[in-house]
Amino acid sequence: MKIDEIDTDYETVKVDQIGILDSQTGAVLLKDEKVEFMMSGFSSEVAKIISDFVDGKRDDPPTIYRLVEQICEENELLLVKVKIYESGGIFRANLYFTGKKDMVFRNFRASDAIALATYYNIPILVRKSILKNIEKSEIEKTDS
Secondary structure: OOOOOOOOOEEEEEEEEEEEEEOOEEEEEEEOOOOEEEEEEEEHHHHHHHHHHHOOOOOOOOHHHHHHHHHHHHOOEEEEEEEEEEEOOEEEEEEEEEEOOOEEEEEEEHHHHHHHHHHHOOOEEEEHHHHHHHHHHHHHHHHO
16 A cells, blocks of 8 residues: 555544553543544653644654654655554554655654654544554543
8 A cells, every 4th residue: 555545444633632550651532523532541741742833833852753854854755654563462563764765664662653743733643453452442431
């Protein structure tokens, strides 16, 4: 599948809410019109970074994100989307770049991918099977 092709196994979502569960743990709620997806278990520091990016505070990104930006500039690449999926009970992400050459970086931390997507204002795609499981559990709760 080419980078610019639509993948019907994924749904595009946006950051709806970002928060801190305790002093060390962050959480993010991703949504579209029909579904939502909650992810937690990543650092509160990354949650703060995502929150800053959502609020438009992009002046001083962390070093690792500046590194990605520099690599992209030097190699004439653009990060165009991230895809979130589950692997072995852990949420991971693929990062999709276009430019001189199309590239996919696989199996990265989903929280960092969400931060980068928020920084660059690019699509966040989540595997539909994860979203369907959440939708089903929400329906079951309302039926109880």
